[in-house]
Amino acid sequence: MKDDGVRFISAATVSLEAYAAAFTSAFEGYPVQIAFTAPMLARRVRFEQHDLESSLIALEGDEAVGIAGLAIRGERGWVSGFGVVPAWRRRGLGRRLMSELLERARGYKLRRLQLEVLAGNDAAQRLYEGAGMRVTRDLLVLERAADDAPPDARRAPAPEESPAEELLRHYWRLHPEPPTWQRELPSLLAAELRGLCVGGRRRPRAYALLGHGRDGNTYLSDLAAADAEDAAAMCAALGRVDGPMRVINEPARGPYAAPLLEHGFRETMRQHEMTLEL
Ligand SMILES: CC(C)(COP(=O)(O)OP(=O)(O)OC[C@H]1O[C@@H](n2cnc3c(N)ncnc32)[C@H](O)[C@@H]1OP(=O)(O)O)[C@@H](O)C(=O)NCCC(=O)NCCS
Numbered sequence: 001m002k003d004d005g006v007r008f009i010s011a012a013t014v015s016l017e018a019y020a021a022a023f024t025s026a027f028e029g030y031p032v033q034i035a036f037t038a039p040m041l042a043r044r045v046r047f048e049q050h051d052l053e054s055s056l057i058a059l060e061g062d063e064a065v066g067i068a069g070l071a072i073r074g075e076r077g078w079v080s081g082f083g084v085v086p087a088w089r090r091r092g093l094g095r096r097l098m099s100e101l102l103e104r105a106r107g108y109k110l111r112r113l114q115l116e117v118l119a120g121n122d123a124a125q126r127l128y129e130g131a132g133m134r135v136t137r138d139l140l141v142l143e144r145a146a147d148d149a150p151p152d153a154r155r156a157p158a159p160e161e162s163p164a165e166e167l168l169r170h171y172w173r174l175h176p177e178p179p180t181w182q183r184e185l186p187s188l189l190a191a192e193l194r195g196l197c198v199g200g201r202r203r204p205r206a207y208a209l210l211g212h213g214r215d216g217n218t219y220l221s222d223l224a225a226a227d228a229e230d231a232a233a234m235c236a237a238l239g240r241v242d243g244p245m246r247v248i249n250e251p252a253r254g255p256y257a258a259p260l261l262e263h264g265f266r267e268t269m270r271q272h273e274m275t276l277e278l
Pocket of ligand 1: 026027028029030082083084088089090091092093094095096116117118121122124126127128130
């Protein structure tokens with residue numbers, strides 16, 4: 001380790017307040033505002049399976065100067081957060097954090113590491129590429145304003161309400177393109193979601209699970225369909241549901257990308273999913 005006074009500790013050895021504060025300062029200047037409190041981070045730990053023991057905080061003296069978070073599901077790891085405080089950027093700390101994180105992931109016998117990076121965040125993307133990660137697919141962040149449902153939406157049949165846990169029995173059949181980490185089954189099962197479907201509750205053609213974010217927005221947390229035609233039927237039915245809606249990290253090559261754009265949603269951001277086989 002370079003002798004610049006920086007040492008790495010496990011996030012499990014500090015309070016959640018201290019980890020949340022380190023997270024917030026490491027993301028300063030990031031295009032999407034990240035300001036975590038301990039309760040907000042606690043929810044993420046629960047929904048996303050953060051492994052606090054293998055997540056890292058870089059300290060200079062007592063001050064946190066960077067973080068590298070790791071979440072674990074089976075043999076897969078996901079980078080739950082990564083950043084260096086502004087005064088320490090471009091001094092090699094990000095690269096060191098990444099190699100330490102990879103060492104921990106290998107120590108846990110993980111087979112794959114994945115993460116998302118905002119398109120245009122070249123600093124982070126280069127750092128990850130330097131560590132051997134490669135872009136595997138693009139993910140869309142989409143929004144529909146309250147009055148953006150297409151004018152003919154009222155003619156589409158309304159979706160049928162169904163409990164989320166019932167619809168989730170069809171999760172595997174209706175995801176030809178795997179969802180991203182935050183929309184995988186363990187996250188969905190932990191959340192309180194409203195279920196809507198088309199094609200009948202017993203064997204739906206497609207379904208959508210809606211969650212209410214603490215920010216007041218409605219999020220489509222799961223969008224399921226065997227193909228684009230069934231996805232289009234679900235999108236048309238969503239035109240009968242009032243209010244603004246957001247979709248985070250919809251795979252660009254999945255069945256929903258085109259129908260969402262045809263039904264009043266617009267792309268507000270794009271992410272790259274990156275993967276490394278360990
Ligand atoms: C991305 C980030 C973590 C990089 O950390 P860092 O400590 O500055 O990175 P390093 O000094 O170790 O640089 C490692 C490599 O990353 C790339 N890199 C880092 N900063 C860069 C920049 N501003 N522009 C272009 N490439 C950059 C380079 O390839 C660099 O290697 P080099 O110095 O040999 O050219 C840091 O800029 C940051 O915290 N940004 C805000 C939060 C964020 O975007 N997190 C990522 C979320 S996915």
